[in-house]
Amino acid sequence: MRAALVARLQRWQDRRAPAAAEVQLDHSRVYIVPSRAGIAYAATLLLILLAAINYQNSMAYGLVFTLGSLFIVAILHTYRNLSGLRVGSDAPQAVFAGEQARFIVHLQSQGKAHYAIAVGWGVHTAHTTDVLPAQAQRLELALPTSARGWLAAPRLRLSTGFPLGLLRAWSWLRSGQRVLVYPCPLAGELPTQHASASTAELAGLQALGQGTEDFLGLKPYQPGDAWHRLNWKAWSRGGPLLVKQFGEARGQDLALDYLALEGGREQRLSLLCHWVLRLAEQQRPFAFSLPGLHLPADCGVAHREACLRALALFEGHR
Amino acid sequence: MNVPRAGLTWLLIGQALLLVPLWWQLPPWLLLFWLVCSAWRIQVYRMRARVPGRGLRTAMVVLAAVAVFFSSGRSFGLETAAALVVAAFLLKLLELNTRRDAWVLLLLGLFCQVVAYLFDASLPWALYSVLPLAALLAAMVGLQGGQGERLGPPLRRAAGLLLQAVPLALLLFVCFPRIAPLWSLPLNSGQARTGLADVVAPGDIATLAQSPELAFRVSFDGPPPARRQLYWRAFTLERFDGRRWQQGGLSRFQAVQPWQPVGEPWRYRVIQEPTDKPWLFALDVARSTAPDVQQTQDYRLQRRRPVDQPLYYSVESWPQVVRDPQLAPALRQQNLQLPATGDPRMRAWASDMARRYPESEALVAAMLQRYHEQDYHYSLRPATLGSDSIDGFFFDTRRGFCAHFAGAMTFALRAAGIPARMVVGYQGGELNPAGNYFTVRQYDAHAWVEYWRQGQGWRSVDPTFAVAPQRIDQGLAEALGADEPFLQGSPFSMLRYRDLAWLNTLRLGWENLNYGWERWVLGYQQAQQSELLLRWFKGWAIWVLPTAGTLTVLLLGLAVLRPWRRQVDRVLRQFLRFERLLGWHGLTRAPGEGPHAFAERAAQQLPGSAQAIHTFAQAYTRQRYAGEAAAPATLAVQLNDVRRSLAGRTGPQRKPLP
Numbered sequence: 001m002r003a004a005l006v007a008r009l010q011r012w013q014d015r016r017a018p019a020a021a022e023v024q025l026d027h028s029r030v031y032i033v034p035s036r037a038g039i040a041y042a043a044t045l046l047l048i049l050l051a052a053i054n055y056q057n058s059m060a061y062g063l064v065f066t067l068g069s070l071f072i073v074a075i076l077h078t079y080r081n082l083s084g085l086r087v088g089s090d091a092p093q094a095v096f097a098g099e100q101a102r103f104i105v106h107l108q109s110q111g112k113a114h115y116a117i118a119v120g121w122g123v124h125t126a127h128t129t130d131v132l133p134a135q136a137q138r139l140e141l142a143l144p145t146s147a148r149g150w151l152a153a154p155r156l157r158l159s160t161g162f163p164l165g166l167l168r169a170w171s172w173l174r175s176g177q178r179v180l181v182y183p184c185p186l187a188g189e190l191p192t193q194h195a196s197a198s199t200a201e202l203a204g205l206q207a208l209g210q211g212t213e214d215f216l217g218l219k220p221y222q223p224g225d226a227w228h229r230l231n232w233k234a235w236s237r238g239g240p241l242l243v244k245q246f247g248e249a250r251g252q253d254l255a256l257d258y259l260a261l262e263g264g265r266e267q268r269l270s271l272l273c274h275w276v277l278r279l280a281e282q283q284r285p286f287a288f289s290l291p292g293l294h295l296p297a298d299c300g301v302a303h304r305e306a307c308l309r310a311l312a313l314f315e316g317h318r
Numbered sequence: 319m320n321v322p323r324a325g326l327t328w329l330l331i332g333q334a335l336l337l338v339p340l341w342w343q344l345p346p347w348l349l350l351f352w353l354v355c356s357a358w359r360i361q362v363y364r365m366r367a368r369v370p371g372r373g374l375r376t377a378m379v380v381l382a383a384v385a386v387f388f389s390s391g392r393s394f395g396l397e398t399a400a401a402l403v404v405a406a407f408l409l410k411l412l413e414l415n416t417r418r419d420a421w422v423l424l425l426l427g428l429f430c431q432v433v434a435y436l437f438d439a440s441l442p443w444a445l446y447s448v449l450p451l452a453a454l455l456a457a458m459v460g461l462q463g464g465q466g467e468r469l470g471p472p473l474r475r476a477a478g479l480l481l482q483a484v485p486l487a488l489l490l491f492v493c494f495p496r497i498a499p500l501w502s503l504p505l506n507s508g509q510a511r512t513g514l515a516d517v518v519a520p521g522d523i524a525t526l527a528q529s530p531e532l533a534f535r536v537s538f539d540g541p542p543p544a545r546r547q548l549y550w551r552a553f554t555l556e557r558f559d560g561r562r563w564q565q566g567g568l569s570r571f572q573a574v575q576p577w578q579p580v581g582e583p584w585r586y587r588v589i590q591e592p593t594d595k596p597w598l599f600a601l602d603v604a605r606s607t608a609p610d611v612q613q614t615q616d617y618r619l620q621r622r623r624p625v626d627q628p629l630y631y632s633v634e635s636w637p638q639v640v641r642d643p644q645l646a647p648a649l650r651q652q653n654l655q656l657p658a659t660g661d662p663r664m665r666a667w668a669s670d671m672a673r674r675y676p677e678s679e680a681l682v683a684a685m686l687q688r689y690h691e692q693d694y695h696y697s698l699r700p701a702t703l704g705s706d707s708i709d710g711f712f713f714d715t716r717r718g719f720c721a722h723f724a725g726a727m728t729f730a731l732r733a734a735g736i737p738a739r740m741v742v743g744y745q746g747g748e749l750n751p752a753g754n755y756f757t758v759r760q761y762d763a764h765a766w767v768e769y770w771r772q773g774q775g776w777r778s779v780d781p782t783f784a785v786a787p788q789r790i791d792q793g794l795a796e797a798l799g800a801d802e803p804f805l806q807g808s809p810f811s812m813l814r815y816r817d818l819a820w821l822n823t824l825r826l827g828w829e830n831l832n833y834g835w836e837r838w839v840l841g842y843q844q845a846q847q848s849e850l851l852l853r854w855f856k857g858w859a860i861w862v863l864p865t866a867g868t869l870t871v872l873l874l875g876l877a878v879l880r881p882w883r884r885q886v887d888r889v890l891r892q893f894l895r896f897e898r899l900l901g902w903h904g905l906t907r908a909p910g911e912g913p914h915a916f917a918e919r920a921a922q923q924l925p926g927s928a929q930a931i932h933t934f935a936q937a938y939t940r941q942r943y944a945g946e947a948a949a950p951a952t953l954a955v956q957l958n959d960v961r962r963s964l965a966g967r968t969g970p971q972r973k974p975l976p
Contacts, residue, residue, distance in 0.1 A: 021912060037421045044425045048432050054499045056627050058491075058840045059435035059444055063451075065490035067428065069483035070455070072871060076878040077479065083879075086890070088943075090912055106943060116464030130464050136943065162462045163475050164455070165421075 010155075010172070019174035022088035024110065025158070029171045030083050032075065038166035041071070074164040081162045082169040084110045085117065085131060089153070089175040094308070096273070097184040100142040103153050103177060107137040116162040121154050148183040148269070148312045152176075182312045185277055186270035190254075218242040225300060226283045254279065254286040255297070256307075258314075269311050276311070280304040291316045321420050323467045325460030326363060329423060330356060332453030333411075336427055337404065339434045339443050344401055345389040348408070351382065355411040370412050379409055400433045420461055427454050439628070441835040452476050482878070486870050493851070493863040496844045498609055499623075512760050513593045514552050514742055519562045520707060523742075524698050524719040527794060529760035530805055530813045533744055534590040534599050535833055537755035543584060543601075545746055546790050547637070549766065549778065550599040550758065552743040554616040560657040561707055563725060563740055568652055569616035577603065581638035589836045590629045596621045599743060599758070601635040602778070608632070608845055615649065616739070617641055617776075630841025632849075641775040645737060653737035653770065661708040661729065668733035678736045678771050682779055685727055689784040692716070694723070696786035696797055720789075723781035724765040737770040741778070746793055752830050759813075761794050761805070888950035889941050896934060896957055900924075903964060914939055927963040934960055 017029045034042065045064050052060035088106040095101045105119060109131045119139055120126030131137050145151055159170035218231060221241040231242040256275055261268040272288075279286045280299065287297040288307045295306060321329075334356075341349060361367035370378070382405040390398035407426045413419055431447060455476035460469075512529045515522065534550075556566030588599060598611065598619040605613070608631035610622040619633070642649075656665075675681040694716045701715040711718050712726045724740045731738035745764035747756030766780040783790045789797035795804040795816075805814050815821050851859040897907055900920050907916045917935030921928035934956040940946040941953070 021907075037418075040421060040425060044428055048428065050500070051432050051436070053497060054501065055436055056496075056499060056843055057432075057435055057439060058842050059439040059447070060432050061494070061496075062444075062487070062491055062839075063428070063431060063435065063447075065494065066451075066480070066483055066487040068490065069486035070479060072486060073479055073482045073874065073878070076875055080879055091915065108942075116462045128463055138943075160462075162459075162464055163479065164458045165462050166458075 013172055014174065017172070017174075019176035021175055021177065022086065023173060024086045025083050025171050027083065029173070030079060030169055031171065032079055032167055032169040035161055035165060035168040037161075038071070038168075041067075041166055045071075070164065071166055074166045077163050078160065078167045078169045080112075081114055081160050082117070082158065082171060084112065085114050085158070086110060087156070087158065087173055089156075089177050091177055092153075092179040094180040094182060094312070095145055096182045097145050097148050099145060101145050101151060101179040101181065103141045103143060103175075103179070105139045105141055105156065105175075107131045107139065109133045114160070116160055118157075118159045120157055122157065126157070126159070143179075145179070145181045148181045148266075150178045150313075151181050152178040180309065180312050182308045183266065183269040183273040185274035186267065187274050188271045190275055218244060222300065229283070254284065256286055256288045258290045265314075269314060273308065273311050276304060276307045290314055321414060321417060322460055322463045323363075324469055324472050325417075325420060325457050325462075326414070327469055328453050328457035328460050328472060329414075329420060329427075330359070332427060332450050332457055333407065333423075335450035335453055336430050336434070339438060339446065340400065340404060340430065343397060343437045344404060345386075347385060347389065348401065348404060351405070352408050355408045359411045359414060369415065375409070375412060378412070382409060396433075396436060400430075400437070403429055403433055417461055420457070424454055424457060439840055441832055444835070444839075448480075452480060455480060482874060486867070486874070489863070489866050489870055491842070492847075493866070496842075496847050498844065511592065511594050513595070514763060516595075517562050517564050518555055518721060518740075518742060518765070520703070520711070520718065520722050520725055521700065523721045523763050523765055524700065526763040527698055527719065527761045528805065531760045532591050533758045533760050533762065534588050535755055535757050535836065536586050536588050536747065537837075539585040539587075542586075542749070542754075542756065545749075545792075546783075547601070548746050548756070549601065549741075549764070549780075550744040550747075551602055551604075551618060551741055552597050552599055553618045553620075553741075554768070555740040555742060555765075556616075556652050557655060558657060558725075558729065560660045560705075563721075566616075566652045566739075568649060569614055569618075570620075572615040574613040574615055574617060575642055577639055577641065579605070579634075579636045579639065581636055583634040583636045585632070585634050587630065587632045587837075589833070589841045590625055590631075592626050592628060594624045594626055596624050598625070598629070598631060598633075600633045602637060603639040603641060604633050604635045606631050606633045628836050628840040630837065630843060630846055632845065642770065643773055643775045645770055650737050650770075653739050654732050654735070656729065656732050661706045663706075663709045663713055664726070664729055665733045667712075668730040671730070672734035678731075678734075678769060681734060681736070682731070682769060685730060686779070686781060686784040689723060689727075689781050694718075694785045696782065696789060698798060720782040721765040723785060724767050727767050727779075727781045731767070731769050739768050741766050741768055745780075745790060748793070750826055750829060750833070752826065755833060757829060757833075889938070889948045889953065892950055892953040892957055893938050893942075896938075896960065899957070899961060899964070913942075924964065927960055930956070930960040930963045 017023075023029065045067055048060055048064045048067075051057070052064055086106075086108040088108070090104040090106070092101055092103045107114075107117065107119070107129070111133050113133055114131040116128055117131060118126035118128045120141065121143065127139055127141070129137050129139065141156075143151070143153070153175050156173040156175060157170060158173065159168055161168050218234075219242065221230065221243050225243045229244045231239075231244055235241050256272050256279075258268055258272060261271060263271075276286075276288070280301075280303070283299055285297045285299040288295040288303075288310070290310055293310055295303065295310070333352075337352065358367060358370070362369055383402075386398060386401045386405055390401065403426065407423070407430055410419065410423045410426060414423060427450070431450060434443070434447065452473065456469075456473040459472035459475050512526065512531050513533065514526070553565060554569055555563035556569060557564040584601060586601075590599060598606070598608075598621060600606065600619050603617055604619055606619055608621075611619055611631065612622075614620050621629075645653075671681055671684060675684055696719070697717045698719060700711070700718045700722060703710040703715065708726050708729050711722050712730075721740075728738045728740045742763075742765050744758045744762040745766075746762050747758040749756055764782070766778060766782070768776045768778050770776050780790065786797045798804055813825070816825075848859075851862065855862055893913065897916075900906075903924060905916075905920050905923060911919075913935060917931050921931045924931065934953065937949075937953060937956055941948050
């Protein structure tokens with residue numbers, strides 16, 4: 001019952017306030033109700049009014065009217081403290097499953113100070129911050145991840161009780177931001193197609209770091225290529241910036257292949273993820289294939305990102 | 319959730335301020351209790367002490383409750399209730415760990431303020447109470463956190479909010495319907511009040527004459543009567559036991575005989591100080607429309623409940639009305655009552671007089687003549703009297719105060735067979751030249767005599783006037799002899815220095831202020847409210863609160879929110895223009911797409927303008943997010959570059975300009 005009501009309310013809110021990367025809070029987005037303290041305050045006022053009536057005490061009347069008017073004034077001020085605030089968000093960095101995704105939220109004032117603004121995903125986990133006119137506030141909100149794939153940012157809740165805490169004004173925001181979650185890397189045996197050579201491969205991997213691999217030739221520099229392979233000598237003579245290419249004998253390129261692995265889907269993806277990271281770290285070219293996708297042998301940041309992205313979003317092979 | 323430092327500090331300050339007016343009313347050990355609790359709490363905050371455990375806290379609650387019970391004696395009055403509320407207020411300090419605790423403390427504090435008002439709502443304390451209120455509000459602001467941890471900003475903000483709340487509060491104060499008490503709560507404050515008592519021994523009123531305390535204030539509609547006509551009746555004393563006078567049983571509870579107004583009335587308003595007694599003060603013969611007030615057998619005005627708060631009422635008095643032309647037998651008997659024995663000389667003298675003057679009027683005149691011509695003295699220090707007090711005073715010492723003269727005369731009239739009684743109240747008052755009102759003080763307390771005559775009813779006569787006419791015409795200070803200084807017991811009373819003109823002006827100004835406060839604020843209850851609203855708004859009175867209330871809130875909203883000064887972000891406006899411009903070329907920003915990503919995509923799709931688009935987007939991002947100074951003019955120029963670079967472009971994506 002309660003859950004259904006909450007869901008309906010949220011749908012209604014979503015219709016009123018569509019998702020946007022940057023919004024300015026105004027009356028269509030800010031909600032305000034008495035806080036629990038505000039309700040207790042109102043009950044106290046009722047008691048004081050009773051005392052004023054029964055003792056015919058003008059000062060008690062005066063007190064109750066002053067405090068009651070303060071409540072009205074507090075409604076305006078609490079609303080004002082939240083409205084006009086500009087909230088923006090940046091696309092977050094991809095993370096591995098199990099890590100905390102970091103969503104960036106910018107809070108910026110439109111000329112007035114906003115105090116004690118609580119920002120968070122829920123009611124209980126919130127940062128409280130002041131937003132002053134001169135400076136923009138940049139907040140990092142962590143969100144735990146568990147499964148790979150796209151993770152949409154939940155509704156962001158901005159709320160404040162300032163100045164008196166008698167009321168709570170809040171706004172739900174959908175930034176529309178999402179974070180790509182890679183599989184969680186899982187250490188294990190490297191599965192190559194050359195199962196017979198696997199021992200030698202592993203020995204070779206050790207040697208790779210020492211740079212004793214066969215020299216294959218030169219290729220033009222691309223961002224992401226390892227600096228220690230740059231052909232500095234040629235460059236210093238005025239030639240183009242080239243990268244020395246080392247390689248193994250043809251046919252000995254490493255290939256990470258989903259189908260060559262054993263185990264469940266997520267386990268295989270995690271294992272592949274581990275090796276993508278490891279090989280990329282060692283600047284070693286490798287081919288990569290998933291059912292329905294084949295990336296030829298390459299190395300560099302772009303290749304690594306493409307592999308990880310494919311791993312994160314892989315849906316086939318149940 | 320911890321209690322922020324600013325909130326805690328203001329809470330402690332507010333509590334200290336709040337308790338100041340209460341220390342006069344509360345048992346002194348509570349002060350010690352407060353010091354202990356505050357010191358403990360501060361040490362907890364400084365990490366020098368631990369929060370007391372549950373057992374210790376329970377023990378302290380029990381201790382406090384027992385101490386309150388014992389120090390209050392047997393009666394459960396306002397003092398006891400106040401002591402309990404304050405004890406709870408203090409004990410809660412030890413359990414101040416979360417914001418919720420702080421809120422409980424705050425709300426208890428508001429309640430303590432009400433208790434303080436019940437004890438004393440005079441102008442100085444009412445002004446003072448703004449301080450604790452502001453501190454409590456500052457504590458509320460401080461509890462929200464924000465603004466750093468400094469103490470100044472919360473107080474400034476609280477003061478600002480308080481000021482903004484004033485107009486609406488004033489409106490509510492004037493227009494919110496005042497209603498009669500829902501149920502009767504005895505405000506038995508237990509504290510002794512100076513004033514007239516039910517039982518009067520001859521010396522009592524003389525003691526009262528030493529007190530400069532305020533009794534009541536009166537303002538007349540139209541010219542006030544002469545001073546010698548101002549006999550403010552409180553009640554009558556009809557039973558004499560040989561020493562003291564007491565109220566008669568009949569006159570206290572029975573309703574008065576109906577009477578018809580005759581002649582021109584005096585109309586006036588009284589603001590009476592609390593007396594903890596039910597009677598009001600009025601000139602004869604009075605009628606009041608105040609709620610709960612009735613007139614009893616002896617023509618006094620009496621309220622159902624004691625006057626425990628300053629009371630405002632309006633009265634009409636018809637001095638020419640004949641009271642009780644026929645006297646009921648029971649009443650007659652009550653007003654002829656004398657003790658079985660005692661005062662033989664007076665009895666003999668009275669029967670002798672009755673023989674010589676068969677007309678009661680002549681007898682009264684003869685008695686007054688004796689007071690006037692023989693060696694009687696008006697004095698605050700009457701000699702000590704033996705067992706036959708009337709005889710001793712009338713024939714031997716001959717020094718006395720009004721109650722002596724009135725008592726002896728009532729006795730003599732009764733002994734002569736004329737129904738008579740003593741009336742107690744106040745006589746005269748000080749006319750404030752600026753305010754056109756009389757201030758009546760305790761030293762104006764007076765006693766006089768009423769005797770009954772067939773067909774003419776009750777007639778008043780004042781023996782004091784025969785002895786010391788200046789008392790009636792000018793006041794007590796002038797009537798006293800040179801050896802009896804006025805207000806001997808209160809050396810600091812400004813009334814003693816009435817000869818100093820500037821001091822007297824100052825005193826009268828202060829009195830004026832207090833009068834206004836009592837009349838317009840403390841006395842503003844049902845009667846005065848309906849009177850005022852009717853005078854100002856006629857039949858529209860009920861519309862005033864909703865209309866003016868809506869208007870006030872509306873104005874307040876405009877003043878606080880200032881919709882016309884909504885700051886438009888000019889940097890953002892340039893970006894929105896940029897978006898619109900690209901929109902015409904078929905590019906719309908996806909939800910979640912940041913400005914940078916959007917520009918990147920646009921540059922790819924519109925390679926001819928890539929340079930301009932990048933320049934604009936980078937400048938915008940720097941100004942918006944990298945803390946660079948906002949320069950919307952530069953952005954506008956760059957946006958123009960984009961527009962120009964797009965201008966020559968024609969293509970399938972181009973949509974017609976709207």
